[in-house]
Amino acid sequence: MTRSVSPLVAFAVAAMGIAVYSVMDAIMKGLSIASGAYAAVLWRSLAGVVLLAPVFVLRGGRWPAWVALRLHVARGATGGASVLLFFWGLVRVPMAQGVALTFLAPLIALFLAALTLGERIRRGAVLGSLVASLGVLAIAAGQVQARASEQMVLGSIAILIASVLYAGSLILLRRQAQAADPLEVALFTSIVLGGLLLVGAPWFGAMPTTVQLPAIVAAAALGSVSAVALAWAYARAEAQVLAPVEYTAFVWSALLGWLVFAERVSAWTVAGAGLIIAGCLVAVRRPTPAPQTEASL
Template sequence: MRVPTPKKVGAALAFAVAAAGIATYSAMDVLMKGLSITSGAYSAVLWRSVVGVALLGTIFVLRRRPFPGRAALKLHALRGATAGFSVLLFFWGLVRVPMAQGVALTFLAPLIALYFAAALLGETIRRAAILGSIVASLGVLVIAAGEVQGHASTAHVLGSLAIFAASIFYAYSLILLRQQAQVADPLEVALFTSVVLGGLLLLGAPWFAGLPTTAQLPSIGVAAVLGSLSAMALAWAYSHAEAQVLAPVEYTAFVWASLFGWWVFHETVSLYTAGGAALIILGCVLAVRGHAAPAPQTEAAA
């Protein structure tokens, strides 16, 4: 069963909603980084997912939505697991690197998704995609050079590698999201991705997680609300406008990460990080010009 085609709205409105979704997600990143520092990424993601399921599940029930079919459930399970690895690696790494640098490395996901699409969906890799990959790779090398020049600690390097690995898992989740969009609406996708993610994390909770403290509960609750609002806003925007129209808004996350990192964690953005981010963004633009780009940041961290 295919999801009905949404009613068309202006591209400007869709762009504005997507921009708001990115800003909201960036604010959630601040809370999640703080929670990951105090209790570990595993616990932070687990309890945010549990609260997210409660919020989205309530909406799902109140709207009397039908339970998804077998095909949809298989996609939800696979993407939930993939997104789970991505989210855990990202927040584990984000504890160890500045927010701006971590977000810059996630911009590789759209490019990696192009190669997954070629391998899994039979799409053709164009010369522009290869050129974009080369330019973006130079951006990663610039960021790495900054770590060498700044005598980065082992933890800093490991954090960067974890976020790079998270981008690979996230890129695969983008391919799954394309398939999910054919059989489920944004609410169902966000809810069941969180259900799978939370369920898998609960299995390891006795060994890897701890109960949240009373002081952490407000941050967990707000993070879950912000994550859910962001997922719904971005899903709505991408259902009403082409990805190539909205793709540039994704890169505003770097601005928000820089501002929030400076304001909350007193982080600074090095010239290496700024230059590397610019090259990665340029590579993505070169790779997807003239064609719709995969939509990063949509519900991946539901």
């Protein structure tokens, strides 16, 4: 049972989680540039296990039940593939542009919920998808105007695919957060992701240098704090209430991209992000109930 809290409190905690995650994104982009996205995600995940496991054990944590374990594995695999593709793409595109493309995830989640949970797709979701599609086209138009390189285009495509996978992980997160406490969610997500990546480590991984170790630990710590905060919030508020908090990441990514990587945010990216956000807000908005008439009373 989760303790009832105000949706505003849950929203604030989720917003804090997104801000922390944005700082982690900047660190991970630097690590991915230096040693590749695969190695960066692998070592961040393993460092996360090292940081969280002792806390989990000291708090009396136990091996999860089969129902929760299945959710951990499903979300770890889905979210892991999303994270890997995202950071591979983020090496090739500005942070603000990459994050803007991930804003499609809440909208995609609505359609995935209809497919997997049998929920009815509202007209607002269809309209929102059309508006958001214009946002993606605006960002693509900006790449055409700027004569983007092939690598930048591939990076954008990778992030779009990552958004689809992330949408699936959002649905799993809601179920996962209701079946386990936030610390367990964060720990076992890292365990699953790290375990899967270890399989390919001999071919795709690389040992971190001594200089990179502080950044890896910092990324793991920030990622863990963010994961716990988001799991806590999603356990106490509906996904549609918290979905808009994802959009605060655009401000953080634009600021961090400018400060850390000297990236400029184009007007096309801002316009595209605005359209995607508008489309998602239209899609998640609940229809206003029709006023009751005397005939219906």
